Amino acid sequence: MGAFIEAIDLHKTYRVGKIDVPALRGVSFGVQKGEFVTVVGPSGSGKSTLFYLLGGLTRADSGRVIMDGDDFATLSDAQRTRMRKRKIGFVFQKFNLLPTLDARSNIAIAQEISGNGDRDPAFFLRICDLLGLTKRLNHRPSELSGGEQQRVALARALVNKPAVVLADEPTGNLDTENSNAVLKMLRQSNQELGQTVLMITHNPEAARFGDRIIHMRDGHVVQPEEDPQWAPH
Numbered sequence: 001m002g003a004f005i006e007a008i009d010l011h012k013t014y015r016v017g018k019i020d021v022p023a024l025r026g027v028s029f030g031v032q033k034g035e036f037v038t039v040v041g042p043s044g045s046g047k048s049t050l051f052y053l054l055g056g057l058t059r060a061d062s063g064r065v066i067m068d069g070d071d072f073a074t075l076s077d078a079q080r081t082r083m084r085k086r087k088i089g090f091v092f093q094k095f096n097l098l099p100t101l102d103a104r105s106n107i108a109i110a111q112e113i114s115g116n117g118d119r120d121p122a123f124f125l126r127i128c129d130l131l132g133l134t135k136r137l138n139h140r141p142s143e144l145s146g147g148e149q150q151r152v153a154l155a156r157a158l159v160n161k162p163a164v165v166l167a168d169e170p171t172g173n174l175d176t177e178n179s180n181a182v183l184k185m186l187r188q189s190n191q192e193l194g195q196t197v198l199m200i201t202h203n204p205e206a207a208r209f210g211d212r213i214i215h216m217r218d219g220h221v222v223q224p225e226e227d228p229q230w231a232p233h
């Protein structure tokens, strides 16, 4: 059997005016079911672009993404959207919380739009408790600290018990304490629910939290020894 998530020779170039900006130049790898993989690489190496493709949020110029046996390219937009809502929890680099809703609604909205029909109130409360959000549920994003907003975004991603969690720099702007809370929650959710997790990070310590590290550079996956940040000195 193939991997649970397969990226096959992904290419993506952005066009800015008349200039082509290549972001991914042939990226391939597989992630096994239940694996917690981290992706590291310098700014601009294509990590967020990869995140959007793996999540079915944008289409590749060429190459394929296969998740749990479904090839995104062969799905209609409606099917792809359904699959995304049912199967994937997203944590975005910039939280993407809805400014007019309080924390409780920002988290609950994931349950409402998933169509999973499995709104587990006890799980909701447990996630909020584990992330230290119980006393902040009536606050809007503008009334929350950056760390709290990121924890709300993580609660939203996990509350549906998705099979796959995709997180883009979930500890990016957080202090050590908040980072640890986020990483521990991701790991716990991964272990308890057998979730497949792919987490992008700049931080080597955060990267080591996973089972395996994928190194990116200039739109390619490279070997660790080709990554200067990681090469032995």
Ligand SMILES: Nc1ncnc2c1ncn2[C@@H]1O[C@H](COP(=O)(O)OP(=O)(O)OP(=O)(O)O)[C@@H](O)[C@H]1O
Residues within 6 Å of the ligand: 014, 015, 016, 021, 022, 023, 041, 042, 043, 044, 045, 046, 047, 048, 049, 050
């Ligand atoms: N919407 C866009 N339009 C044009 N170019 C883009 C767009 N998004 C990304 N790029 C370019 O594509 C390349 C890869 O960007 P990407 O955001 O995937 O990098 P990244 O590894 O996530 O960087 P960072 O660590 O800073 O978040 C960069 O050269 C970037 O300038």
Ligand SMILES: [Mg+2]
Residues within 6 Å of the ligand: 047, 048, 049, 093, 168
């Ligand atoms: Mg990025």
